[in-house]
Amino acid sequence: MSDEEMSMSALPLAIALTACVAFAAASPTAAQSYPTKPIRIVVPYAPSGGTDVIARLLAKKLSETFGQAVVVDNRSGAGGIVGTELVTHAPADGYTLLLTSSAHTIVPAMGTRTPYDPVKDFTPISLLTAQPYLMVVHSSVAASTVEEFIALAKSRNGQINYGSGGIGTAPHLAGELLQSIASVKLVHVPYKGGGPALVGVVTGEVEMLFSSLPTTLPQAQAGKVKILGISSLKRSAAAPSVPTLAEAGVPGFEVINWYGVLAPAKTTERAVTKLHDTIVRVLHAPDIAARLAADGTDVVGDSPAQFREYLEKEITKWRQVVRTTGVTAQETR
Template sequence: MHRRQILAACGAAALGWPALPALAQGYPERAIKLYQGFAPGGNADAIARAVGLEMGKALGQPVVVEAQSGAGGTIAATTVARAKPDGYTLLLATGGHAVAGALYNTLPYKSVADFEMVSTVTFFPFLVVVNASSKVQGLREVLASALAAPGTVAYGTAGVGSTHHLAGELLAKMARVSLMHVPYRGDAASLTALLGGEVPFIIAPPTAVMSNIQAGKLRAIATTGPQRWPGLPHVPTVAEQGVAGYDVRSWAGLLAPAGTPRLVVDRLNAEVLRALQAPAVRQRLEDMGGEARGSTPEEMKAMVSHEIDKWQQVVADAKIPKQ
């Protein structure tokens, strides 16, 4: 047994919990609760339900999704970090989990050390979007304007410290220009601002803007991932438009409390990977603009750690106040 599991087992015994190896035998014996930290009906909720439903079929126990919204997902993360490490309390974390780890001075948990990573579930890019009436045809024009008049070209996002915001700051840093960030209270508000002409462009996830793009009200001029997004294959990436190496994608994945037995983590990992092969699950994730992609626990841990390091540097460079 790993040293952490030995220590966790000793702690469990001291608290009157069954020893963790015993908990792993016959797992699961009851319903599993999967927390997600955003509003019911949103992206995180839909991802959790699609994957959880499929996992429950193979596990023989229901995976019950519970929304615990607030503070950018940190409330739900706190609940899971403090839960018994027995595999019955999980977290559907998103890219905001890494952003919070970079942006907040103090959190009730450590973003990596207080969790066992299970597997990634999906990755999706953001879109750089303009009003359909805009004369701007590509991102190069936006960056040229920003270079000519530093700090005058504005962009809207879902709020200060959102992944969208940090994606804009990273864009400005890598393109060596100055952009003016205009925060709104969520994607819907930034979308309304763009439609109303308050800002020349916004950065938003596909689900927030696709209906208006399809209706001819908005136009995407760039995608933020390393490859073109299949949902809009004609739209070039940021990297293709002069910002080499630019890559910003949000993600979702499953986490368990630190000390969860490796046997349990491995079982959950196997069922996540199995669920991601189900056509209905893959289609649901693709409909939300995502790419179904699982991982090993070690791969997910390395990815989250890298994301935190990247965003810490962006926060420092942009002088974004720590929360």
């Protein structure tokens, strides 16, 4: 065989080898290219709320890091169901995300029918933050500790009322959980938002409330309410002298206002990994961590697997509370 014939016969092999080398060289770049277009973060609530604030804070930092636009899309309606369902129908490519709150696990536990499964129809990215509630009472209430309040509630069974920002909110369920664990009977008074509920306990319209740290601490410092405990399992750096309800005689009590990021089910592993790693770095950036800490908010930044497990545990917990107390979305008993 001539040199020319050998060269001609080797040509297809050379082309194939060149293609393989080119593909191998391109693959790592392709795997690292996400994102290549704008990302949308769906917030299932109206602008200016806590979820929206966290979403915009995160979106700004992600946009700076990725070099791509990250847009917050508020899709409120039906207590968060409208925006949440929207995300389940989006492509599983990492370009549509859901930034949701503790309501994601409370709503289905309350018996509300949703067109999606809160766990199976999503790919968890990370639990972002956790903020506990303060258990406070009006200054005239004859209790300065959780134990004293429980004793008072038992002596006045069914006569002490507590407020919340509405039926099915975390503060509402916190009151139900307290009743379940401590074996007391309280009367729930729902308000149209956490702000009006705080006004209610400050004026004495209601006697007890689970309320957020940033808005409640100033009222306590002014002597308008008394802080009895905090709803996390460990004390908060923002209020280190306040005991947890668990250590104050209500074992296992934990109610957290959390925010987390989810993607549609079966979102690509490449996108999930890139999103998770970047989000965790953003959350631990000094300026972001300091801003959150000032509000009594703890940075979590757990793994996708840990977040999935947390969602499952929260749903189980709230379903048990609902079964025990008989409360529903209409609060009929």
